[in-house]
Amino acid sequence: MKINFTNKYLVWVGLSIILILGFILSILIPLLASDLSSVILFITIFLLFVVQAYLILKFVGTRLDKNQKFGIILYHSLNLLFTVVIGFSIPLMESDFRNNTGIVMLPMVLILGLIITDKYDKNIKNIHYDQDLNDIKAQDKPVIEFEDKKYVFSVNSLLLLGIGTPLLAYGIYLFFDTEAQFWLHEIVVKQTVYFLNLFFNMDVSPSYAPVGKYHWSFDFVGNINGDPLGSIFFETFCTGIQAICVFAGIIICVPHSRDKNTNKDIIWRKTKALVVSSLIFYVVNIIRMLIQIELYYLGYPWESIHVSISAASSFIAAIIILLLHKWIPEFIISIIYAGTLISKKFKQIRNPKED
Numbered sequence: 319m320k321i322n323f324t325n326k327y328l329v330w331v332g333l334s335i336i337l338i339l340g341f342i343l344s345i346l347i348p349l350l351a352s353d354l355s356s357v358i359l360f361i362t363i364f365l366l367f368v369v370q371a372y373l374i375l376k377f378v379g380t381r382l383d384k385n386q387k388f389g390i391i392l393y394h395s396l397n398l399l400f401t402v403v404i405g406f407s408i409p410l411m412e413s414d415f416r417n418n419t420g421i422v423m424l425p426m427v428l429i430l431g432l433i434i435t436d437k438y439d440k441n442i443k444n445i446h447y448d449q450d451l452n453d454i455k456a457q458d459k460p461v462i463e464f465e466d467k468k469y470v471f472s473v474n475s476l477l478l479l480g481i482g483t484p485l486l487a488y489g490i491y492l493f494f495d496t497e498a499q500f501w502l503h504e505i506v507v508k509q510t511v512y513f514l515n516l517f518f519n520m521d522v523s524p525s526y527a528p529v530g531k532y533h534w535s536f537d538f539v540g541n542i543n544g545d546p547l548g549s550i551f552f553e554t555f556c557t558g559i560q561a562i563c564v565f566a567g568i569i570i571c572v573p574h575s576r577d578k579n580t581n582k583d584i585i586w587r588k589t590k591a592l593v594v595s596s597l598i599f600y601v602v603n604i605i606r607m608l609i610q611i612e613l614y615y616l617g618y619p620w621e622s623i624h625v626s627i628s629a630a631s632s633f634i635a636a637i638i639i640l641l642l643h644k645w646i647p648e649f650i651i652s653i654i655y656a657g658t659l660i661s662k663k664f665k666q667i668r669n670p671k672e673d
Contacts, residue, residue, distance in 0.1 A: 323376040326439040330432050333394060336370050337401050337427055341420065344405030363402060370394055377435075381442045390438045394431065401427045412526045413504045413533070415497070422499070430589065437586040447578035460658050462651055468577040469651045475573030476656045487567030494563075495554040503534045506557045510607045511536065518612050525549065536611060550611065550620070558603030562596045565638055569595070572649045584648070591645040595638045602634045 322328055340363055347359050371391050378387055404423050408416050462469040494502060507524045514520045514536075525537045532551035554560075569592045574581040606627055613623045642649050 323373075323379070326377070326435050329373060329377045330435045332373050333370060333431050333435065334428050336366050336373075337398060337431060338424070340366050340398050340402045341405040341424060344402040345408055345420075347406055348409040367395060367398060370398060378438065378442060382438065386438065386441060390434065393434045397427055397430055397434065407505075411501065411504055413501045414528050415499065415501045416504070418498055419501045419505075430593075433585055433589045437583065440582060445582055447582070460655065460662075462655060462658075464647055464651060467580040468575065469580060469648065469655065470576040471573045471648075471652050471655050472576065473659070476652060476659075479568075479571045479573055479652060480656075482571040483567040485567075486570060487563040490563040490566055491554075491560055494557070494559050497533075500533050502557055502559065503552055503554070506604070506607075507534045507536065507552050510604055510611070513604065513608055514611060517608070518615070520612070520615055522611070522615075538615070550614070556603075556607065558599050558606075561599045561603075561635065565595050565599070565635075565642075566592060568649065569642070569646065572646050573652050575648065581648075584646070587645045591642055595641060598634065598638065 343359050343363050343366075347356050350356055350359070374391050374394060375387065378390060382390070401424070404419060404427075408419055411419070459470060493499065504524075504526070511522055511524045514522050521539045523537050523539075525535045527533060527535075532553060534552040536550040536552070538548065538550075569588050572588065574584055610620075610623050610627050613627075614620050
C-alpha cells in the first residue's frame with residue numbers, strides 16, 4: 319500500500335505516533351537503572367527526530383523553498399523536543415498528580431502538530447479565495463482595510479469576544495486551580511529553587527506536603543537578625559497562570575474576519591501568539607519570584623515586596639498587546655469595528671431616516 323504523503327492528515331497521524339513514542343520512551347529513561355538501556359533509549363529518541371524530518375520532507379517534497387522546509391522541520395522538532403522533556407520529567411516529580419502532566423500536555427502537543435502541518439499545507443497549496451464583499455457593503459456594514467487585508471466582523475463574534483473572553487479565562491484558571499493540576503506548582507517551584515541556588519547560593523529547598531491548601535513551599539535555612547526565615551507557601555496564583563489565562567481567553571475569542579483570505583492563517587497566528595505570550599509570562603513570573611525571594615532573604619518584609627514587584631511585573635502585558643497587534647490585528651480592529659457599529663447606531667437613533 320502506497321502512502322499518500324500529500325495528505326496532511328495522514329502525515330499528521332504519522333507525526334503524532336512519533337510524538338507518542340517519544341513521550342513513552344522518554345518516561346522510561348529515568349526509570350531504567352541500566353546505563354546501557356538509557357543510551358539505547360536516547361539513540362532511539364534521536365532516530366525519532368530523523369524519521370520525523372524524513373516524513374516531513376516527503377510531505378513537502380519540492381513544493382516549498384529551503385527556508386520554509388527548515389521552518390516546518392524546526393517547529394515539529396521543537397514540538398517533539400518539548401514532548402520528550404515532558405515525558406522525561408514525570409518520573410522525576412514528587413507530586414501525587416504528576417501523571418496529569420502528560421494527560422494535559424500530550425493532547426496539546428498533538429493539536430499543535432496538526433496546526434503546524436496545516437499551516438504549511440496551505441503554503442504548499444497557495445490557497446486564495448475569490449470573493450466579493452460588495453454584498454456586505456450593500457448591507458451597510460463597514461469594511462476596515464489594514465495592510466492589504468479586509469476585516470468584517472459579525473455582531474455575534476464581537477459579542478463572543480466581550481462575553482466569552484472573561485468566562486473562558488476564568489474557566490481555564492479554575493481548571494488549573496484544582497488539586498489535580500498541582501503538578502504545575504511543582505514545576506514552577508523546583509525551577510525557581512534551582513535558579514535561586516544557582517545565582518544567589520541561597521540554600522533554599524522545595525518542600526512537598528500533599529495535604530491542605532498549600533502543597534508546595536520554599537524552605538529556608540538560617541535566620542536574619544535572630545529571626546528564622548521559615549517557609550514561603552506556594553499557590554496557583556504564584557504560577558502566573560492567571561495572566562496566561564486572560565490572554566488565552568482573548569486570543570481564542572478574537573473574532574475572525576468574514577473575508578476568507580484574511581483569516582485563512584488565523585489559527586496559526588493565534589497559536590503562535592498563544593505559545594509566545596505564555597512563554598513570556600512564564601519566564602517573567604520566574605524572574606519575579608527570584609527577585610522577591612532574594613529581597614526577602616536579604617531582610618525585606620514579604621508583604622511589601624510581594625505586592626509591589628507583582629504589580630510591576632504586570633507591565634509585561636503591554637508587550638503582549640504589541641505581539642497581539644503584530645500577529646492578531648483582529649483584536650484591536652474588532653474593538654474599533656465594534657465602536658464604529660455603536661457610533662453608527664447612535665447616529666441612526668438621533669437622526670432617523672424619513673420615509
